[in-house]
Amino acid sequence: MSSDHFARPEPPKRLIQILDPSHPLCREDIMWVLHYVQKKVASKDPALLELSKPRLLQTFNSYCEAAMLLLGSKAPFYADNDKIRACLLDVLHGLVDINPSS
Numbered sequence: 001m002s003s004d005h006f007a008r009p010e011p012p013k014r015l016i017q018i019l020d021p022s023h024p025l026c027r028e029d030i031m032w033v034l035h036y037v038q039k040k041v042a043s044k045d046p047a048l049l050e051l052s053k054p055r056l057l058q059t060f061n062s063y064c065e066a067a068m069l070l071l072g073s074k075a076p077f078y079a080d081n082d083k084i085r086a087c088l089l090d091v092l093h094g095l096v097d098i099n100p101s102s
Contacts, residue, residue: 011096012036019089019098025081030070031089037063041093051094062090 014038018029039046050060079090093096 011092011098015092015096016098019085019092021082021085025084027070030066030084030088033091034063034067034070037091037095047095051091055094059091059093062087064093 002080012051017023018025023029040056050054066084069084069087
């Protein structure tokens, strides 16, 4: 099965904004991405079928790490923006085509 078997939809504008390195993350942004992925899993998105088992485990690990960073942070996310954004990018791997601007 090739990874191009299913055409991935264009990511929502909010997702592109959230993943923009110049955009300061807030709790709502992180929760929005986690909920977006949750909906993809619940709807059995065909893109998930294209992911290998090791990739799915890595995605799950990044999802959990992002959730733990969200839960554990008592301050604004400015100090952890890069780490959280990296987790979110990893969680979204294979679900949508994203070309983050660096």
